[in-house]
């Protein structure tokens with residue numbers, strides 16, 4: 001049983017708070033993480049499409065000083081490995097057309113993980129285009145576009161991740177996405193993969209968080225809401241319990 005399966009077994013649907021080190025000072029990131037822990041988030045994810053190594057490390061250190069829940073790195077490149085973190089999503093951007101995001105950055109990061117003692121969680125990362133304009137992750141990740149109604153394509157990528165032996169799949173609409181991942185897609189993917197399913201991007205209210213969870217997501221990730229509307233974050237976490 002992998003660590004996500006263990007947490008899901010213990011707590012049911014999980015909520016992770018995503019903190020982008022580029023969006024505020026390390027001290028403010030620490031404060032956000034402290035609040036998220038009090039509100040009931042299970043873990044803090046640290047990463048963003050543009051965050052560099054130095055600011056990521058400072059951010060993780062500030063978060064570790066302010067809260068006691070696990071910190072999981074969510075890196076955009078090999079430089080995002082901070083020794084202070086507990087886990088790292090060892091991600092393959094399944095629908096990237098750039099070899100850098102398939103195995104390139106990963107082979108640069110792998111030797112450091114062992115040295116730093118950060119535990120990798122193998123993840124199949126799938127970016128779905130739910131917004132009219134491409135999100136940052138779509139552009140940076142050079143994705144093979146998955147339309148929001150192309151359930152078959154999302155399922156095919158998710159199955160590929162499962163057959164590669166990934167510990168989980170993350171269906172990502174992108175930070176600040178206009179709409180979250182559609183429920184039909186979540187249902188179909190969960191039915192096929194049966195490994196932990198993480199869903200994030202564009203979840204900003206209780207109704208959409210509940211829909212995503214009811215459709216089969218095991219982990220709900222919110223980022224923007226923690227920075228902009230902590231009261232809503234509290235309501236979302238409460239609704240997921």
Ligand code: 1GP
Nearest residue numbers: 175176200201202223224
């Ligand atoms: C992005 O899924 C996360 O990787 C969070 O997205 O900022 O839209 O909550 P939001």
